[in-house]
Amino acid sequence: MSIETSPVTGSGTSSEFDRDTAVALREPGVYDVDLSAGWTIIHAVNGGYLLALLGRALGDHLPHPDPFTVSAHYLTPSVPGPAVIRTETVRTGRTLSTGTASLLQYDEDGNEVERIRVLASYGDLDALTDDVRTSAVPPAFAPIDQCFSAADNPAPAIPGSSAIADRLDLRLDPACVGWALGAPSGKGEMRAWFGLADGREPDPLSLLLAVDALPPTAFELGLKGWTPTVELTVHVRCRPAPGPLRVAITTRNLAGGFLEEDAEVWDGAGRLVAQSRQLARAPRG
Structure with a gap:
């Protein structure tokens, strides 16, 4: 039996990111999606890509357009192929x-298996005031033309993990690539200029991807392997300006087989546009 769906949200652009995060309304609150193999790490689908896909569905379902805070619990690994997103409105306010x-x-056996559960608040980023009082400053970054791309190291850090790298334009700061040379710094830091390989400009949805798109900080702690996310919370602070983003991620505590990653995302105008924290399992390598 065929399922009637509405026109696909996110499919009408030339951007691969938009096409691969497209959602099709099956019935109120229920969206059919297809998880692209192009955003995988080993055999699992990247958590930031999945968060952007869920974020698109919520943006369609809720009366406000933009994610302000999104908290996700990753229950089981997602694999490429068909999936369904079920959304529900908890509360609607003025802002x-x-x-x-x-x-x-x-x-x-055809039984539904829940992969991710999200709680999110949405608003209108364009309605925010211009009042900014902050002590945050952008971290020191090497100029983008002095940073390293995936093409500079054709061997993937994890076997089978190159699919998502082909869709990103990541330029890693030279201070954070010791792991790729067999000499990790031990500092638990990762910094990179971030963009999409097809040139699509950043927006609030791509910020949900950016916070989880860099190599894990565990690599600079001397560990290699899959670092699966347990929980990820993202705060989107403002709409990013065009141009590459600067993403800085740090880990201060790896204990009991888990680590935290705190991320900051800065746009081309020097504004802090997103922040996140995630808890992840440490790789076993």
Whole structure:
């Protein structure tokens, strides 16, 4: 039996990111999606890409357009292929609306398996005031033409992990590539200029990807391997200006087989446009 769907949200552009985060409304609150193999790490789909896809569905479902805060719990690894997103409105206010979303796939018997559950608040970034009082300053970055891209190291850090790298324009700060040379710094830091390989300009949805798109900080602690996210919370602070973003991620505490990653994202205008914290399992390598 065929399923009637509305026109796909996110599919009408030339951007691969927009096409691969497209959602099709099946019925109120329910969206059919297809998880692209182009955003995988080993065999699992990248958590930031999945968060952007869920973020697009919530932006369509809720009355406010932009993610302000998104908290996701990653329950089981997602794999490429069909999936469904179920959304629900929790509360609608004048400036913020809050909703939940779950991404589900199907096991071999056709039963739904929940992959991710999200709680998010949405608003209108264009309605924010210009009042900014901050002590935050952009971290020191090497100029983009002095940084390293994936082409400078054709061997992937994790076997089978190159798919997502082909869709990103990452330029890693030379101070954070010791792991690729067999000499990790031990500092638990990762910094890179971030863009999409097809040249799509940044927006609030791509910020949800950016905070989880760099190599894990665990690599600079001397560990290699998959670093699966357990929980990820992102705060979107303003709409980013055009041009590459600067993403800085730090880990201060690896203990009991888990680590935290704190990320800051700065745009071309020198503004702090997103912040995040995630808890992840440390790689076993």
